[in-house]
Amino acid sequence: MSEVIKNRYDFVVLFDVENGNPNGDPDSGNMPRVDAETQLGLITDVCIKRKIRNYVEMVKDDSTGYRIYIKSHAVLNKNDEEAYAALGVSVDKVAEQKKKDTDIDLKIRDWMCANFYDIRAFGAVMTTFTKAKLNCGQVRGPVQIGFAKSVEPVVPQEITITRVAITTEKDAENKNNEMGSKYIVPYGLYRCEGFVSANLARKTTGFTEDDLNLLWDAIYNMFENDHSAARGKMAVRKLIIFKHDSELGNAPSHKLFDLVSVSRKDADTSAPARSYEDYEISVKDDQIPNGVSIIIRD
Template sequence: MAELKNRKALENRYDFVYVFDVKDGNPNGDPDAGNLPRVDAETGQGIVTDVCLKRKVRNFVELTKNEQDKDNFKIYIKEKAVLGKFHIEAFENLNIKLGEEIRKEIPDDLKDELENYVLPEGMYTENEPCEECDGEKRENPEGMGIKTENEKQFLVVASNANKEAIKNYIKELKPTKKLSEFLNKIVKDARPRTPTSEETDKGKSWMCENFYDIRAFGAVMSLKSVPNCGQVRGPIQFTFARSVDPIVISEHSITRMAVATEKEAKEQSGDNRTMGRKSTVPYGLYVAYGFVSAPLAKQTGFTEDDLELFWEALINMFENDRSAARGLMSARKLYVFKHRDKLGNAPADKLFDLVKLKIRKNDAATVARNFSDYNLPQKEEIEKGIKKVLAEYSRTGAQRKEEEIEKVLDENIITLEEKI
């Protein structure tokens, strides 16, 4: 992680409150409920998941970092990504070989048939000069066979090849019995190996260095079908966002002035209309809570520069994520509590209450339909509240006062004797 060592490490714990709203849109559809906006069935509050918010942060980072910065700001979890390729890339860059490649000479009677196929990833042909000719060795990484006189042809299975994927490909290929036996034999003889714990740690460090979302949010990279890069617990975590008040879900019928097929057009006698439905929230003000851990940031290499990019993403991520389904979504307030040190000097719940308990609907607004219908606490109010919190709670490291801990335990612990 050499390139990240020169960047300033986090020296403080942070807690934050993120306030955003939606107007005439669906902020986060629930696939288990016909993509309706997510809602708490008991309270009626709207919900936006932490995964949804992280997705928007990832999209913003990928959009804003230019090609020069891409090496350290790649995104691991993105649309249509094949995660295993990133793991293989990590070990290739670290010059760690996970097994030995297998090479077998292609029999003469199979060369013509093999030339008709494009081989799967991880399997390719290679031409090697025989003793009688002077040409250089040539490779064919795309997998297309090359028939050359006075050259031997070999079929190669790479050390990092996915054996199961190749086996499935051979089944789909449906070659002749003899070719099928030859291909399956070489795949069976391939011996890729799993990385050692030391190599896994190196792979994990490489992934953290190169992928922003891994060093920010963490990732489970102990996948069975690809080289193991371990697990990373990210320094940044979100709660679900909840709306301040219960939301109403409005359903709208919509019409498309076209059909998909000729058959549909004939059935409608040329009217060519398709009916559909769209679900929206007329208005909702949502609040999410988040945490930034300095000790975990040290483990992943997450720096002050990375944190600044994260704040920037929260403020601007809706501006480049517009769609008809999401309506008008806007970031409204970001309250950031910076602690004195890495472990913090006040409990997060007390700090969050300074914001949460002061968000109120205006007296004149019986039904909220705009951000202006709410009153949010100002910085001066929160600063006064912080002083009270700090006066009430003293922190040694990350622990509350001993008497406060004892009070909490006395109020909440039920002994086994009492329970029985």
């Protein structure tokens, strides 16, 4: 692998959804998440990280150092047991072994970081409260992502759908089709902000330059191989990366984020936006602080 990253990064991602449900809320019948007070659409950090994990898993195909810890149908205890087995640590006698080797906990944690990309990036709580009492530690990852929020309020709509196939023979005697429904957002442009800490990468997980480049690719392409009828048409429109010259950074994150603004091209906003072309994205690159450079992918 390449060397551990040495620069702090902050980034802004702009993506949109058309006629789809970007992140259903199980507490509200799976309708698109919204802020109850502002009606701005919301997408959780967990949802976005799921897309990134799926992309890495697809591209790397469980190659050495790029496995995914949190994935569909994964049994976490089995992954934890691998670390113990690889280091020759007995689950039943780990307390005795720690007396001889006080660094066992760190070795187990480092093994997990080295083998699982998402632990190296996002961190993880690797303690399971089972009879096995497996404990691979807790890791705070260098890559942190906030909730995505729509630029303008969204109006979730319930669409009634029909199916000509009938579920049972008994139902077929009384009806010719089945009724159902799905929720959509007609259009929404969402903004998400994130952070990459070189300090945590160096001290804890060993997140490398290769890992970082893979992260940018995963964010930029996270919807390209994740299409479904439920999510409609989703696409990343712009990825704006602020690179600091130092490990701890040269400017506060919020001041860099304030340099990115999204506005409607038409001053009359009474009509709802229905396209990315309805918006104008501006970056005040002439106000970027010393020690910070900008990279834009669109």
